[in-house]
Amino acid sequence: MTRLLIRSGKDPFTPVVAESTLTQDVFNSNSGNYLFQHSMWKTLSVDGAELVTNSTLSERVPPEPGDAARINDEFDHFVIPMANAFRREFEPRLARLAELLEGVTIPVTVTGIGAQAPHGHGIEALEPVNDTVKKFVGLVLDRSASIGVRGEFTRSYLLSLGFPDDAIDVIGCPSLFLHGRDFRVDKRVDALTSDSPLALNLTPEVPGIGAFATTQAERHPNLTYIGQDAHDLRMLLWGVPFPHVHDPLVPVHLEHPLYQQDRIRLFLDTWPWYDFMATQHFAYGTRFHGNVAALLGGTPAHLLAHDSRTLELAEYHRMPFTTMPSFEADLSAAELYEATDMAEFNAELPRGFDRFTAFLDRNGLEHIHTDGNGTGTFDADLAAATFPPPVQPLIAGDGHEIASRLQWLRDGMVLDITRHPQAYQQPWEHPTWSGAGSRHARLHAKVQAQAGEIETLYARLELVERGSPYIAMRRIGRWFKRMLRRS
Template sequence: MVNETYDHFVIPLANAFRPAFRGSLRRLTKLVRRLDIPVTVIGVGSQHKLGDNSATDEGLESDVSAFMSAVLDRSASVGVRGEYTAKFLKQLGYGEEHVNVIGCPSVFMNGQPEPLEKSVGHLSPESPIAMTVSPYVGRLNAIVKSHSLRYSKLMYIPQNQSDLNMMVWGEDRSKPKSPWNPTHTQHPLYVQDRMRFPLDPRTWTEYLSSFEFLFGSRIHGTIAGILAGVPSLLLVHDTRTLELAEYHEIPYVMLTDLRKDIDARDLFERTDYSAYNARQPEVLARYTAFLEKNGIDHIFKKGNDPTEFDRQLSGADLPPMVSTLFASDPEGRFAILNRIKDLHSEQERIGERIEAIEQKLTVAEAQRPRRQPLPRSMKALGRRIMRHQ
């Protein structure tokens, strides 16, 4: 179907070269090998611990090599996120003739990045600031605690599916080792409705545009802040985020270098976007050159309109940022009310389906010969109905 329907198969990836993604990488490799059309991979990255860029997992080595080989048979080069991934691939035999470092295209979501400057000279305890957290990084718990207490207008922006379940249904993401890990409904940020979950990049950046500062460990949470025009600082804990920060000149500090009592005011002071602003024209030129090298048209090419898609998207009715179940504003409370209505309607629909199945079973039972046993499938269906009741 892909061969017959499409002209080009483009695969945007993130940190796909990691053990947990091996199954998906193998499936992608099988698909690519069956394609007769050009294939282009944009922004793939590897994931390693800081200080370790070796290809020590032989199974992963094999899977990555198979994927690279399949793609390069159908493309001019592979676009990777940063220098750490390029070095990793070079160990596997893929050099500069196979690989182009292009960073992450999300930086260009709004077109050529505008210069980013601070809107205020310093932060106060009443400053509106946003925070992103990788909940599996325990070192962040102390930072979450101190800033939750110190900054009354701080908002936490979670990004995982399990976080969304917590926001919408009150399902604790996990039993945290620390009560200050923001993954449960007893966390002060949840109870005080100081969490917001984004469902779309546009509403995400629109929401962040009113903040004065953003900091945290999520790379795309940081990029969302940049796209919103908010000075944002990345707390780096692995090569996956470090290589993007280095390539795009996004301000960052190593998490291991921070004191546990670090204050956002100090982070704000060291956030300087002069290198980032100067870097972006070169980064955009590299990205568009990679696209053209691989035969992909783009909105930055002379004669193309880079704003057409944005104009169409501006008319879309997108859902707002998701509040917690402790929503204090009318919009959040109406969202919760609609969730309850949807649950009630779904329960009624399930009841109607069960009733219709029961009627069919009754008719089937009445029509079958007395000595003929009820089919196994009907028995199983009956058991499922009883479980629903």
């Protein structure tokens, strides 16, 4: 049996509740990451292959001694689906991943990696991350035939760093190949009306996006804003507005009409997301994967490209797009829809699919699109999975959102997330090292000590329950203060 280690927050079949998704950052700060991770998972799920998620652990924290050796011993191939990793904000994670790869000797394949520069800037804007990118890409190419990049902008960047052209394959984003070579998207309606069901996605930091979003919401009462990142989820779960976006017209505050009217959703898994998008007539906005989710649901989408990352992908896949470095409130959804022609996208998808599968073949990865290969248990595992519903604002009319939060708090999230009944259990963790000075040893000792104190507290509670409730609360308060000081 072939064993593949896959860079992904989780596998496609394991449901993780919203609170765990946020607290443990299972989706790596953005639910859009699941689209390309799980598309790769399906693509590689051939008969006789076992896929294991690495939970993106070795890039969240520095790799532990023995991590690389464990990968070499337990796996045949390390597959690393990526997104816009060549940027300053991601550099610490990329550096940690490069540190891990230094000890990895099995084949390593990177898919869909891209560079990101602000609108109007070229590859010169990426100079601060050059050294880290050189190290990472060099390590990857020492362990693979080529690296799969998103588009021509990223290819030009790597060429400028001295990497050979024949080691760089432009493959786009694997998410769009989820349904295979013959997939296509066509319009369901001739034109939009004010009552059409619409899905809006947006990047809150883009200049002018607030006035644009608010105007769209006013014109289209059946418009739903689909949030994607951790700040969106935190706002929906706990009512915490975005800390760095102060424009009240952006739907990241509790007072915004889209929040007050219960017209915001965030999906915790891709499959319910696709199902919802299949019910919409049109999707539009600045999020590449927000629009891909619509396309994979069979719904036309129009990308409002505001940086090199989104523009590069739209151009490669021939996705309908409009370049929008800033936004005007009077942009018309009906006009965007009229300008959305899916013909080029549909014609390009088979060609892009062939380049993608040729890249997999070149790097020795068996996939379900090879004649004679089976599809493993992917479809059966997916059919057997039960996913949580999309997250809604706390203001949702039937009260189930508030009830869900209260149950989570009652079950113990505040005291210890790692022991919460619905915490996400990572299937591939760092090895536990027993050295007295190691981080794991110190954490283990701390947890053991706290567990002992909890048992002592339960015993004391049993004694005081028959006594004064006031005395019991005083004792609980003293214990809780001690626990906080030690944390």
